[in-house]
Amino acid sequence: MRILIIEDDREAAGFLKKAFAEAGHVADVAVDGETGFALAEEGGYDVFVIDRMLPRRDGLSVIAGLRAKGDTTPALILSALGEVDDRVTGLRAGGDDYLTKPYAFSELLARVEVLKRRAGSRDVETLYRVGDLELDRLSHTVKRNGQEITLQPREFRLLEYLMRHAGQVVTRTMLLENVWDYHFDPQTNVIDVHISRLRGKIEKGFDKPVLHTVRGAGYMLRAD
Amino acid sequence: MTALPPIMRTTAARLSALYLILFTACAVVLVVYVSSLSTRMLTAQTREAILEEVSGLGRAYQRGGLPRLVRVMEIRARQPGANLYLIADPSGLILAGNVESLQPGVLDDPGWTARAFTYRRFGEGESPGEKNHSAVAQIIRLPNQMILLVGRDLGEPEQFRGVMRRALVVALGMMGFGALLIWLFVGRRALRRIDSVSEASRQIMGGDLGRRLPVTGAGDEFDRLSENLNLMLDRIAALNEGLKQVSANIAHDLKTPLTRLRNRAEAALSRSADPSAAHEALEQTIAESDQLIRTFNAILMISRLEAGSSADSTEDIDLAAIVADVVELYEPVAEEMGVALGFKVAETVRVDGNRELIGQALSNIVDNAIKYSAEATEKPTVMVSLHTDAASARLVVSDNGPGIPAADRERAMERFVRLEASRSQPGSGLGLSLAKAVMTFHAGALELSGKNDGLSVAMVFPKGKSK
Numbered sequence: 026m027r028i029l030i031i032e033d034d035r036e037a038a039g040f041l042k043k044a045f046a047e048a049g050h051v052a053d054v055a056v057d058g059e060t061g062f063a064l065a066e067e068g069g070y071d072v073f074v075i076d077r078m079l080p081r082r083d084g085l086s087v088i089a090g091l092r093a094k095g096d097t098t099p100a101l102i103l104s105a106l107g108e109v110d111d112r113v114t115g116l117r118a119g120g121d122d123y124l125t126k127p128y129a130f131s132e133l134l135a136r137v138e139v140l141k142r143r144a145g146s147r148d149v150e151t152l153y154r155v156g157d158l159e160l161d162r163l164s165h166t167v168k169r170n171g172q173e174i175t176l177q178p179r180e181f182r183l184l185e186y187l188m189r190h191a192g193q194v195v196t197r198t199m200l201l202e203n204v205w206d207y208h209f210d211p212q213t214n215v216i217d218v219h220i221s222r223l224r225g226k227i228e229k230g231f232d233k234p235v236l237h238t239v240r241g242a243g244y245m246l247r248a249d
Numbered sequence: 250m251t252a253l254p255p256i257m258r259t260t261a262a263r264l265s266a267l268y269l270i271l272f273t274a275c276a277v278v279l280v281v282y283v284s285s286l287s288t289r290m291l292t293a294q295t296r297e298a299i300l301e302e303v304s305g306l307g308r309a310y311q312r313g314g315l316p317r318l319v320r321v322m323e324i325r326a327r328q329p330g331a332n333l334y335l336i337a338d339p340s341g342l343i344l345a346g347n348v349e350s351l352q353p354g355v356l357d358d359p360g361w362t363a364r365a366f367t368y369r370r371f372g373e374g375e376s377p378g379e380k381n382h383s384a385v386a387q388i389i390r391l392p393n394q395m396i397l398l399v400g401r402d403l404g405e406p407e408q409f410r411g412v413m414r415r416a417l418v419v420a421l422g423m424m425g426f427g428a429l430l431i432w433l434f435v436g437r438r439a440l441r442r443i444d445s446v447s448e449a450s451r452q453i454m455g456g457d458l459g460r461r462l463p464v465t466g467a468g469d470e471f472d473r474l475s476e477n478l479n480l481m482l483d484r485i486a487a488l489n490e491g492l493k494q495v496s497a498n499i500a501h502d503l504k505t506p507l508t509r510l511r512n513r514a515e516a517a518l519s520r521s522a523d524p525s526a527a528h529e530a531l532e533q534t535i536a537e538s539d540q541l542i543r544t545f546n547a548i549l550m551i552s553r554l555e556a557g558s559s560a561d562s563t564e565d566i567d568l569a570a571i572v573a574d575v576v577e578l579y580e581p582v583a584e585e586m587g588v589a590l591g592f593k594v595a596e597t598v599r600v601d602g603n604r605e606l607i608g609q610a611l612s613n614i615v616d617n618a619i620k621y622s623a624e625a626t627e628k629p630t631v632m633v634s635l636h637t638d639a640a641s642a643r644l645v646v647s648d649n650g651p652g653i654p655a656a657d658r659e660r661a662m663e664r665f666v667r668l669e670a671s672r673s674q675p676g677s678g679l680g681l682s683l684a685k686a687v688m689t690f691h692a693g694a695l696e697l698s699g700k701n702d703g704l705s706v707a708m709v710f711p712k713g714k715s716k
Contacts, residue, residue: 113562125546125549127542127545127546128542129535129538129539129542179577201578205574205578207574207578207605207608207609207612208605209605209608209609209612210542210543210546211578211612212612212616214582215578215579215581215582215612215616218581218582218585219578219581222581240532240535241531241532241535241536
């Protein structure tokens with residue numbers, strides 16, 4: 026995956042570039058808004074990571090400018106201390122995701138990978154399948170190995186989100202955002218307990234685990 | 250404005266100069282008016298006196314002809330006074346009277362002399378220093394071509410003019426003195442107080458933050474100004490003190506986990522022979538860092554809320570929906586910890602608020618309640634309820650845990666305060682202060698109460714549009 030990082034803090038940008046490289050991605054860095062905009066216009070990137078406060082051109086204006094030119098490459102906005110409704114402003118300007126500093130790199134990586142995937146498949150499928158686990162969005166049923174599993178509505182949405190991003194790391198914050206629609210940092214074990222309940226239902230009685238814990242980052246649904 | 254000399258840059262000097270110019274102008278106008286008026290009156294008086302003399306002499310002439318006229322005139326001329334008499338032949342040679350010589354040409358035209366003329370009185374001689382006097386007169390041609398002059402010396406009106414001039418000088422002197430007095434009073438007293446205020450503020454800016462502006466006790470505008478500025482300084486000092494306190498708390502609360510983080514990394518490094526131990530240490534390090542980030546985020550959020558206004562980021566929301574969300578979110582955790590979590594919500598309760606913030610504040614409170622009620626002696630229970638009355642909506646979270654003593658409740662909402670009893674519990678100590686900041690943001694309040702065992706935390710929202 027090719028990532029464009031527009032961040033004026035050279036040290037932070039350098040760290041991001043290195044960390045993305047370690048995760049197997051190629052990242053370019055621009056240290057001001059104008060340069061970043063020019064690089065982005067050249068195209069070829071899968072995801073933009075854009076700081077809000079940039080010299081020469083504000084991050085939101087860069088995104089708005091790209092969107093005006095018809096560039097739909099997913100963009101993740103990084104922001105330092107902001108206002109309460111920063112997220113709303115950022116998303117309204119054309120950003121696809123939003124992360125407030127300080128953040129954990131694992132969180133950023135997980136979000137960037139999800140953004141890339143989302144851009145790849147615009148259409149939401151009606152049937153998800155991970156190994157022998159099956160989720161039908163239309164009939165609201167979950168089956169494993171042909172055997173129907175009864176889930177609470179919230180558990181269903183949790184599994185749906187995990188299955189949509191099967192093979193990708195999903196963080197606790199991402200789960201709280203997408204399943205509960207709250208954007209704060211959850212107390213660690215709140216989401217964990219929901220996951221372990223879900224895990225109990227979809228793994229109990231079956232020999233292979235599908236819902237894996239990724240230490241220090243989050244969870245991943247994967248059949249192996 | 251062009252550059253003024255330094256002395257003119259003080260308000261006192263400028264005010265004094267202004268007064269001086271104003272009063273001088275008034276005085277000059279007054280003196281000119283009075284002197285011209287009185288000169289005119291004196292001239293009229295002089296002429297009247299002359300006309301009286303002329304008519305007296307005229308009667309003498311009618312009765313006894315020229316000899317009687319001359320005799321009467323001689324008598325009158327000998328009397329002391331300002332009157333002048335003179336008879337001359339048609340060529341202008343002086344025959345009788347008390348005038349020895351005249352400015353030439355005075356006798357040429359009959360009637361009033363056009364302007365004051367100079368003359369020498371008879372018998373005054375020509376001793377040096379004696380000046381010619383000036384006078385006005387009427388010239389009459391007698392039927393026998395002789396010339397009669399009746400006049401009056403102008404010494405008196407001139408004296409009067411001199412008095413007026415002196416009065417003007419004295420008046421101007423007094424004006425200047427008055428201006429000086431004004432400068433002394435305004436400049437030395439009032440403006441020196443402004444100087445003392447600016448001196449005090451300079452010292453405060455220089456770092457002497459405990460200093461206050463002087464208050465004389467006179468109760469005037471300056472005192473009121475100083476008092477208000479002092480109140481402002483007190484407020485700033487209090488905020489500053491709070492900031493210091495918080496910084497110290499942050500430093501302390503972040504120092505502990507940071508030290509732990511470093512020690513763990515160090516220990517892992519020295520035991521690098523065992524890969525699984527190192528791995529475990531790294532995981533703990535990440536968990537610890539996450540907690541640090543969480544603490545940072547909470548601090549930032551509280552500052553943001555305290556600095557921000559609620560404009561633009563609130564909307565009409567349903568509190569009951571938020572309660573249902575949060576209870577649903579925490580229900581599995583509560584069950585795992587053996588705590589019964591329930592809620593009593595009758596209907597939708599709409600307030601003007603921010604769903605995210607209220608959700609986060611409520612989860613903090615519910616999180617705390619679950620943690621502490623787990624220590625309860627009876628069956629641990631947490632109940633979330635929502636009541637409304639005319640003025641407010643109250644979202645109450647009650648637990649049957651150990652509670653907080655009434656004396657400590659206020660302190661429990663301060664940043665980083667973790668009461669002794671709760672030191673054993675994990676957490677940043679920011680949960681309640683964040684909830685309090687959220688309530689302040691919503692123009693509401695966070696109230697702690699409790700009876701016997703347990704704690705009730707109430708989020709009180711003002712009803713209706715608070716904006």
